[in-house]
Amino acid sequence: MTPLPVPTTGPSQEPRSFRHPGPPTGSADASSGTVRRAPVIQGTVIADRVYRLTLVFFALCIPALLLLIFVVVGSAGWPALHHFGFSFLTSSAWDPVNGLFGAAPAIVGTVLTSVIALVVATPLALGGAIFLSEFSPSWLRQPLSFLVDLLAAVPSVVYGVWGMFFFLPLLRTSVMPFLRDTLHLGATPFFSGPIYGPSVLAAGLILAIMVLPYIAAVSREVLVAVPRSQREAALALGATRWETIAGAVIPYARTGIIGGVILGLGRALGETMAVTMLIGNRHELSASLLAPGYTMASLIANEFTEATTDLHKATLMAVGFVLFVMTLVVNAIARLLVRRVSEVRV
Amino acid sequence: MSAAQELARAPEPARSGSVEVERFNFWYGATQALFDIDLSIPPSAVTALIGPSGCGKSTFLRSINRLNELIPGAHGSGEIRLDGENIYERGMDVVTLRQRVGMVFQRWNPFPKSIYDNVAYGPRINVRPKRADLDAIVESALRRAALWDEVRDRLRDSALTLSGGQQQRLCIARALANEPEVLLLDEPASALDPIATQKIEELIYELKRELTIVIVTHNLQQAARISDRTAFFYLGKLVEVGETQRLFTSPRGDQTEAYITGRFG
Numbered sequence: 334m335t336p337l338p339v340p341t342t343g344p345s346q347e348p349r350s351f352r353h354p355g356p357p358t359g360s361a362d363a364s365s366g367t368v369r370r371a372p373v374i375q376g377t378v379i380a381d382r383v384y385r386l387t388l389v390f391f392a393l394c395i396p397a398l399l400l401l402i403f404v405v406v407g408s409a410g411w412p413a414l415h416h417f418g419f420s421f422l423t424s425s426a427w428d429p430v431n432g433l434f435g436a437a438p439a440i441v442g443t444v445l446t447s448v449i450a451l452v453v454a455t456p457l458a459l460g461g462a463i464f465l466s467e468f469s470p471s472w473l474r475q476p477l478s479f480l481v482d483l484l485a486a487v488p489s490v491v492y493g494v495w496g497m498f499f500f501l502p503l504l505r506t507s508v509m510p511f512l513r514d515t516l517h518l519g520a521t522p523f524f525s526g527p528i529y530g531p532s533v534l535a536a537g538l539i540l541a542i543m544v545l546p547y548i549a550a551v552s553r554e555v556l557v558a559v560p561r562s563q564r565e566a567a568l569a570l571g572a573t574r575w576e577t578i579a580g581a582v583i584p585y586a587r588t589g590i591i592g593g594v595i596l597g598l599g600r601a602l603g604e605t606m607a608v609t610m611l612i613g614n615r616h617e618l619s620a621s622l623l624a625p626g627y628t629m630a631s632l633i634a635n636e637f638t639e640a641t642t643d644l645h646k647a648t649l650m651a652v653g654f655v656l657f658v659m660t661l662v663v664n665a666i667a668r669l670l671v672r673r674v675s676e677v678r679v
Numbered sequence: 680m681s682a683a684q685e686l687a688r689a690p691e692p693a694r695s696g697s698v699e700v701e702r703f704n705f706w707y708g709a710t711q712a713l714f715d716i717d718l719s720i721p722p723s724a725v726t727a728l729i730g731p732s733g734c735g736k737s738t739f740l741r742s743i744n745r746l747n748e749l750i751p752g753a754h755g756s757g758e759i760r761l762d763g764e765n766i767y768e769r770g771m772d773v774v775t776l777r778q779r780v781g782m783v784f785q786r787w788n789p790f791p792k793s794i795y796d797n798v799a800y801g802p803r804i805n806v807r808p809k810r811a812d813l814d815a816i817v818e819s820a821l822r823r824a825a826l827w828d829e830v831r832d833r834l835r836d837s838a839l840t841l842s843g844g845q846q847q848r849l850c851i852a853r854a855l856a857n858e859p860e861v862l863l864l865d866e867p868a869s870a871l872d873p874i875a876t877q878k879i880e881e882l883i884y885e886l887k888r889e890l891t892i893v894i895v896t897h898n899l900q901q902a903a904r905i906s907d908r909t910a911f912f913y914l915g916k917l918v919e920v921g922e923t924q925r926l927f928t929s930p931r932g933d934q935t936e937a938y939i940t941g942r943f944g
Binding site: 471562563565572573580581584585 | 746782790801
């Protein structure tokens with residue numbers, strides 16, 4: 334038997350294989366050289382074990398926390414889910430006095446604002462990322478990247494305040510009339526109706542500004558990480574700079590870019606403060622993006638202090654539960670998508 | 680331009696693929712990498728560039744399709760003429776130049792796309808052929824790269840499912856699909872096993888009938904096996920150039936002899 338442990342042995346076998354190799358008298362005899370080594374090795378093994386167990390504990394904390402949130406929110410919301418059944422997801426009733434609740438407007442509002450945010454932010458962010466990684470002169474790259482990152486560090490409530498005092502008036506006086514009247518989009522149900530200012534559109538646009546730095550930062554990183562050999566391959570085939578970016582660089586970075594977009598989506602789904610300040614907080618299903626609406630996060634934030642009945646409280650927890658599940662599902666789908674895209678590469 | 684020059688240019692031996700280098704210098708910023716290179720690269724032959732690492736042979740190779748220009752601060756002087764036309768002339772279209780001068784790199788770099796799309800990449804961006812024509816171009820390029828029989832049934836599979844040697848031949852096919860006059864090979868087999876290397880070498884031997892081949896190699900036996908002419912670079916200078924057999928059997932320069940006998944490099 335060799336004094337060295339076989340690399341594949343488990344932690345429980347390691348100490349044994351260390352104890353065996355010495356001379357038979359070894360383990361207790363303090364005068365023997367081989368024996369003096371034994372306690373040290375023993376100590377290392379124990380330290381290794383402690384280290385390993387500590388890390389396992391930390392690693393398990395994360396899913397445990399997730400499970401805990403899932404169970405607590407789910408059980409707190411259970412009375413409402415049980416009481417209303419499936420109609421909780423489809424009804425748009427919201428009558429705390431008579432105890433009638435439905436989450437449909439908030440669910441639809443959450444999805445709509447997030448979709449608007451991604452549709453507006455993704456091209457902007459990608460354009461910025463491409464400029465920064467491919468075209469920007471090097472003296473501009475650092476400060477510009479820093480500013481983009483800074484955009485992500487602005488607190489949500491600051492976006493909200495800025496949105497109320499600057500962004501909403503701008504939307505009300507120019508952008509919305511332009512969309513509805515000048516472009517005649519008012520003929521479609523999506524841009525019809527009176528202009529208030531606070532609306533699904535406003536919330537979606539402020540979300541777009543908020544998720545933009547996430548998508549831009551991730552996209553920039555993955556674009557920079559595309560190997561030079563890929564660019565050279567395209568250039569050596571007679572591709573122009575633009576053809577190189579569109580045909581070689583972006584396809585290579587596609588997985589990472591999708592990841593950045595999903596990160597932005599995760600933020601958009603759960604964002605509360607700025608949305609609450611800009612969406613108008615009205616419990617109604619409307620096709621028009623110019624009409625006020627609600628999101629799940631802003632609904633919970635707004636009503637929690639006013640929820641007096643048990644059913645009302647349970648309803649808000651149930652809304653939180655639905656939001657939680659929705660976020661999980663979106664992330665799971667995103668994971669699958671990313672894996673499928675990257676499998677093509679392997 | 681005078682009428683005589685006009686006439687001299689008109690019946691140009693169209694796209695023969697000869698490369699004439701005259702007093703060519705190259706700098707990376709303030710560091711000079713190439714010194715006064717004079718070299719004539721004949722068409723329909725293999726020219727090998729040998730020399731120790733950092734001697735400028737790769738820099739020189741990349742000067743022929745102006746791929747070095749991507750590095751900030753890199754610039755050259757002197758002339759490199761492709762079929763008599765100075766490629767460093769103002770107004771030279773780099774995109775067209777790179778279609779005429781294909782390149783294959785040391786580390787194979789297929790795009791993460793299908794085999795078909797890899798080969799079709801060049802034609803698609805340059806000549807935009809019709810679908811049926813494109814099929815023919817792809818097949819012909821793969822045949823010329825001796826890869827067709829191995830991939831004909833799996834053209835839609837990812838290029839990255841191929842073995843290393845196959846991927847390198849795919850990169851050669853990708854370059855050939857542009858119908859280049861000159862093919863630059865930067866140590867194309869240095870990361871391949873002996874069998875894959877042999878296939879690449881056989882391929883180079885076949886291809887030299889149709890185009891000018893310039894190959895950088897660290898493998899002296901390889902240079903001796905496949906090239907017609909060999910140029911020895913040392914410290915950014917072209918030390919000696921000649922028929923491969925002559926250069927390897929009776930080198931004129933002391934440095935050349937020292938290098939090919941393995942005393943340095």
